[in-house]
Amino acid sequence: MIKNVSNQCPVCSHKGIHIRSLSQKNIITELEDYFAEKPPEKIEIIDYKIKQCKNCSLEYAFPLEAGSESFYQWVTTRPGYYPESRWEWLAVIRGNK
Numbered sequence: 001m002i003k004n005v006s007n008q009c010p011v012c013s014h015k016g017i018h019i020r021s022l023s024q025k026n027i028i029t030e031l032e033d034y035f036a037e038k039p040p041e042k043i044e045i046i047d048y049k050i051k052q053c054k055n056c057s058l059e060y061a062f063p064l065e066a067g068s069e070s071f072y073q074w075v076t077t078r079p080g081y082y083p084e085s086r087w088e089w090l091a092v093i094r095g096n097k
């Protein structure tokens with residue numbers, strides 16, 4: 001995987017500015033609130049910063065790094081992670097007829 005460690009916008013490559021921090025502790029608290037269950041301590045979550053591109057206004061995580069394997073092993077087994085229905089599925093089905 002290519003990591004964005006240069007603080008450049010992934011869309012236009014201009015410099016981003018720091019707009020807020022997204023700490024590991026904050027992410028765990030948000031997950032616990034959302035799933036009504038404390039995530040296991042063994043899952044690996046890193047601290048992120050949220051940056052905004054000065055050119056195109058895109059907001060992106062920094063480092064631009066996917067969640068860990070242990071995180072996805074846990075979160076994909078939570079009820080509600082995968083929706084049973086989404087509005088766009090019906091739109092696609094109608095569009096293909």
Ligand SMILES: [Zn+2]
Nearest residue numbers: 009012053056
């Ligand atoms: Zn940009």
